[in-house]
Amino acid sequence: MMIMDWGLQAVVIGSSSSCSANNIEFSPKLDFQESDHQYLSFSHEMKKEFFSDELEELYKPFYHVDGGQNMLMGSSISLIPKEIIKEEKREEEQQQVVAPTSTYVPKYKKRKNEQKRVVLQLKADDLSSDKWAWRKYGQKPIKGSPYPRSYYRCSSSKGCLARKQVEQSCTENGTFIVTYTAEHNHSQPTRRNSLAGTIKSKFPNSKNTINSHKKSIVKDEKISSPHGSTSNNLGFSPETLMIDEFQEIEINQENNHEEIKNMFEGSDENECVSIQEMFDGDFFAGLEDIHDGFSSSSFGCNNSTFPFSF
DNA sequence: CGACTTTGACCTGCGC
């Protein structure tokens, strides 16, 4: 069994750009849909302790009483800033509005914070590419963050709407926040991105460090691994996790099932975070080689070399 | 030559 060693998760729907500044962390499923059979739910105890009623209301649409089939999917847990809560509530309200019958298609789509997205926080050592082919299409400095945010779109299929944003966490050195938006409308590519365009002579002073860095990363991206299992190979047993809005709990992969269970003792089986199926998608298919890919890469991530490509 | 990154300009949503 492969053991993943990356940080935490949280499904974020309609998160704002302030995510990084507020330590929001991740949630690893691209194809999370309301039609999924298992949803988020929260225990009474944890609700009392960590969650406001407001948040509970917000997540109700995603709750599902499933008899206690729960899954812990990470090595640390995320938080949900209050701004996000507001955004989600707004989205919920908007979703209740009847869609216009007009056929007008705006050039720019709905603002991203109104879309479902998956936020993933990875340590530098854990950061690696997935198997999807991403093409960078923009980079913007983000207010409140010393690090820019890079924008990637799926380059495997022309019509694919999948997007990915990468930025370095300003609160935790060596931690990167990856946000996935929309879903892939195709199967995983068998080939990775090419190396073309990864090196530019525009930065004479940093060329060697940055570009060699990029090269090594992209090179590692090309390391292929078989399309393996797509779910739950993270080394954790099913579990229920709750977290304070502003509290982060680090759970190392060394934590065994019992330890984790003890942390959240008292949870109602019928109201647990049930995310096992949430992570059953293709998203994780590309993560199996994180360790292999990084153990062999020269990914000495630091602030001076960010942004980077992968 | 195709695929990619970079980067300034542009568009849109949102708060005041």
Added chain:
DNA sequence: GCGCAGGTCAAAGTCG
């Protein structure tokens, strides 16, 4: 209505 900030476009340049 205005200005800010985030997200996207597209031209230019790079690389295999």
